[in-house]
Amino acid sequence: MTAVADPALADAGLALADATPGSVFAASVLQTGFFAGLAEFLRPSNLAGVLVNGLAKSALFVMIAAGLSLIFGLLGVLNFAHGSLTMIGAYLGGLVMVVLVGGATGAWARLGYFLVALVVVFAALAVLGLVVEVGLIRQLYDSPPIYQILLTFGVTLVLEELVRIVVSFYGLQPISDWQEALGTKPAFLARQTTLGPVTVRGLALFEILLGALTVVGIWLFLTRTRYGLFIRAGSEDDEMAAALGIDVRRVFTVVFALGSALAGIAGALLMWDPVWGASVPLAAETLLPAFVVVIIGGLGTFRGTVVGAVIVGMADAVTTWWFVNVVTWTWLPEVTVFLILVGMLVVRPQGLYGVEEVGGH
Amino acid sequence: MSRHQVRVLVVLALAAYPALYHLLTQSPVGVEAETLLPRMDTMVALLYFGLFAVSFDFISGYTGYLSFGHAAFYGTGAYFVVLVANGKIPLVPSGTPFMITLLCAGLVAALLAVGIGLVSFRLSGVYFAMITLGFAQVLYVFVRGLEWISSNPRDGASVSGSTHPEGFEVGVPFVDGLNLAIGPLSGDTVTLLGHTLGTNAVSFYLVGAVVLACYLAMQRIIHSPFGQVMVAIRDNEERAEAIGYDTFRYKMGAFVTSGFFAGVAGGLFAGFRRSVTPENTFYFLVTGDALLASIIGGFGTLAGPIFGHFFDESIREFLSPAGQGGGLLPYLQTRLSEGVLSAEVGGLTVEGFIEAALNGHASLYVGIVFVLFVLYVPNGLVGAARDRLGGPVTEKLPDRLWDR
Numbered sequence: 018m019t020a021v022a023d024p025a026l027a028d029a030g031l032a033l034a035d036a037t038p039g040s041v042f043a044a045s046v047l048q049t050g051f052f053a054g055l056a057e058f059l060r061p062s063n064l065a066g067v068l069v070n071g072l073a074k075s076a077l078f079v080m081i082a083a084g085l086s087l088i089f090g091l092l093g094v095l096n097f098a099h100g101s102l103t104m105i106g107a108y109l110g111g112l113v114m115v116v117l118v119g120g121a122t123g124a125w126a127r128l129g130y131f132l133v134a135l136v137v138v139f140a141a142l143a144v145l146g147l148v149v150e151v152g153l154i155r156q157l158y159d160s161p162p163i164y165q166i167l168l169t170f171g172v173t174l175v176l177e178e179l180v181r182i183v184v185s186f187y188g189l190q191p192i193s194d195w196q197e198a199l200g201t202k203p204a205f206l207a208r209q210t211t212l213g214p215v216t217v218r219g220l221a222l223f224e225i226l227l228g229a230l231t232v233v234g235i236w237l238f239l240t241r242t243r244y245g246l247f248i249r250a251g252s253e254d255d256e257m258a259a260a261l262g263i264d265v266r267r268v269f270t271v272v273f274a275l276g277s278a279l280a281g282i283a284g285a286l287l288m289w290d291p292v293w294g295a296s297v298p299l300a301a302e303t304l305l306p307a308f309v310v311v312i313i314g315g316l317g318t319f320r321g322t323v324v325g326a327v328i329v330g331m332a333d334a335v336t337t338w339w340f341v342n343v344v345t346w347t348w349l350p351e352v353t354v355f356l357i358l359v360g361m362l363v364v365r366p367q368g369l370y371g372v373e374e375v376g377g378h
Numbered sequence: 379m380s381r382h383q384v385r386v387l388v389v390l391a392l393a394a395y396p397a398l399y400h401l402l403t404q405s406p407v408g409v410e411a412e413t414l415l416p417r418m419d420t421m422v423a424l425l426y427f428g429l430f431a432v433s434f435d436f437i438s439g440y441t442g443y444l445s446f447g448h449a450a451f452y453g454t455g456a457y458f459v460v461l462v463a464n465g466k467i468p469l470v471p472s473g474t475p476f477m478i479t480l481l482c483a484g485l486v487a488a489l490l491a492v493g494i495g496l497v498s499f500r501l502s503g504v505y506f507a508m509i510t511l512g513f514a515q516v517l518y519v520f521v522r523g524l525e526w527i528s529s530n531p532r533d534g535a536s537v538s539g540s541t542h543p544e545g546f547e548v549g550v551p552f553v554d555g556l557n558l559a560i561g562p563l564s565g566d567t568v569t570l571l572g573h574t575l576g577t578n579a580v581s582f583y584l585v586g587a588v589v590l591a592c593y594l595a596m597q598r599i600i601h602s603p604f605g606q607v608m609v610a611i612r613d614n615e616e617r618a619e620a621i622g623y624d625t626f627r628y629k630m631g632a633f634v635t636s637g638f639f640a641g642v643a644g645g646l647f648a649g650f651r652r653s654v655t656p657e658n659t660f661y662f663l664v665t666g667d668a669l670l671a672s673i674i675g676g677f678g679t680l681a682g683p684i685f686g687h688f689f690d691e692s693i694r695e696f697l698s699p700a701g702q703g704g705g706l707l708p709y710l711q712t713r714l715s716e717g718v719l720s721a722e723v724g725g726l727t728v729e730g731f732i733e734a735a736l737n738g739h740a741s742l743y744v745g746i747v748f749v750l751f752v753l754y755v756p757n758g759l760v761g762a763a764r765d766r767l768g769g770p771v772t773e774k775l776p777d778r779l780w781d782r
Contacts, residue, residue, distance in 0.1 A: 174745030348523030
């Protein structure tokens with residue numbers, strides 16, 4: 018995921034990139050040194066570029082992790098199949114786009130078709146989630162939580178291999194990004210856009226927009242609708258909610274379907290992003306950051322997930338800038354993200370906004 | 379002594395496998411045998427990876443702490459052996475006898491387990507699984523990017539022919555006559571009574587000896603008072619603590635022991651294969667394979683993971699992509715006529731169907747079996763047999779077979 022250099026970042030950086038690859042540790046810092054790099058980093062145009070990219074990444078992370086967070090919060094199931102659902106969403110979204118979009122399709126029509134793709138993916142993944150919950154997970158609510166992890170892990174294996182079979186049957190390479198789907202982007206999203214002092218990818222702005230809409234949508238759903246009330250009640254104390262006459266099992270099913278659908282639309286968005294793209298390994302690539310985001314924010318709080326996504330997204334963008342422009346440590350962004358996870362678990366295991374009891378801790 | 383009978387039988391059955399495989403593949407049912415039986419190098423993989431799965435089960439199945447980053451120890455052991463052979467580790471020169479390197483590999487992994495355990499055991503449940511996974515992923519990314527390891531760390535590292543051309547020898551260190559090299563290419567062959575054992579068969583016995591020793595050691599620990607406390611922690615940690623056991627120390631002890639054996643397993647893997655990649659050592663799906671083996675074989679039974687992994691490997695090899703040893707497609711190609719293979723059902727030939735839906739897609743079927751096991755046989759093969767017999771299989775099975 019993050020090890021791939023962001024093209025926009027490479028553009029934003031100056032000619033500092035004459036690093037000597039092949040060097041190790043201390044020698045990896047450029048001749049210009051740490052402080053020159055810092056000065057460069059603090060220039061307003063670079064800082065603004067990093068900020069926009071960080072927000073775009075945060076938006077992606079929040080979309081990837083929102084469903085996982087909802088499901089864990091209510092059902093207490095850490096869904097290992099979440100990444101696979103995202104991956105299926107990416108392929109499905111790509112399929113809709115490739116079928117609908119021709120070479121002559123205009124930019125706005127493409128955007129319209131993308132909305133169609135989002136609806137299709139949302140519906141299809143919701144049905145898939147429904148089937149998985151009713152058919153499999155429902156049988157294990159009374160087992161130790163470890164068995165739910167194991168079950169969803171098995172579901173991942175099956176789903177990934179099924180996708181691999183289908184995708185290779187139609188002559189696509191399962192491990193590389195689906196180029197044809199990438200090509201269905203409207204031209205104005207693929208271009209670099211100049212916004213005041215900074216140059217950013219159009220797609221980054223689109224991602225921020227979609228991420229913000231998703232957050233607002235979930236927020237309104239949770240706080241302003243009756244079903245959202247049920248979900249919040251169930252997350253806090255499902256036995257009490259059941260005692261008050263809420264059909265908690267049905268709420269469980271709805272939330273699992275909803276979470277799966279959210280994973281799917283995140284995938285549909287990633288399908289357009291050249292850094293991610295629709296491929297089978299996308300499942301693992303998205304699953305791990307999603308875990309990190311949800312755990313940093315606190316299992317079972319949506320607010321925590323949003324804040325966690327912003328933290329991870331920003332850390333990722335900043336370290337990616339440093340890796341592209343100052344140091345040659347390819348591992349820097351990913352290691353930073355996981356070090357944040359480890360640090361958070363040590364200092365505050367329940368996460369930023371988590372409650373201690375959630376998750377059988 | 380009856381409880382040893384079953385164990386001895388299992389070990390004997392494994393020991394007879396190379397001869398059996400040789401005989402059956404030469405016999406009239408040779409093609410069938412080659413199709414169904416795992417090849418010898420797969421059997422070696424079964425042993426070292428089985429040891430890793432057992433070490434995973436040792437901590438996860440017996441204390442109930444799911445060590446989802448266990449691949450970190452396997453990878454550490456594997457990379458350590460390769461780096462020692464390439465002369466990259468100070469104080470341990472390239473010519474160090476493999477048995478000593480192996481021991482060091484285990485110790486380094488154990489040291490890592492101390493570090494990870496000190497932090498991780500402050501947590502429990504899902505959080506413990508996630509933090510260990512986090513550590514393993516950090517190491518995975520790190521190893522992928524560290525150019526000190528090899529010129530292209532993303533593709534892993536292999537034992538260099540210039541610093542360590544000879545095979546890794548298992549045996550008594552410093553006694554030349556009591557050592558034999560392992561490896562499919564660089565290993566030794568042995569001629570006994572006019573029969574020549576190939577490199578894979580020799581490796582099978584040597585790796586098997588190390589694995590057996592490790593297994594017996596872990597078995598001893600599980601059946602010691604220390605192991606009883608581990609089980610007590612799994613069943614009810616608060617009670618174990620209330621009785622007066624310092625559970626943190628027991629958990630650390632179990633984790634470090636488990637890390638040691640995982641490191642040895644990784645070392646054996648590297649010694650046999652002579653090359654390692656981040657994907658087949660540190661990646662979280664490596665832990666996933668151990669998990670698979672443990673669940674199918676029996677979570678919380680020491681021998682279970684080996685059987686579980688045997689099942690996994692057999693299916694994978696049976697459905698391996700065409701051209702890789704025995705398997706379903708080569709068998710059908712030799713046995714069925716061209717007409718049957720190219721018969722079309724709904725626009726899809728039989729051969730095409732096997733190629734598209736079966737070959738190389740063993741994960742699908744293993745995954746389905748895994749899901750069914752989680753749902754319906756949560757104790758796995760050995761655990762289910764234990765429930766059926768009303769006690770440990772090694773104790774109850776002989777009674778069933780001979781006394782009644």
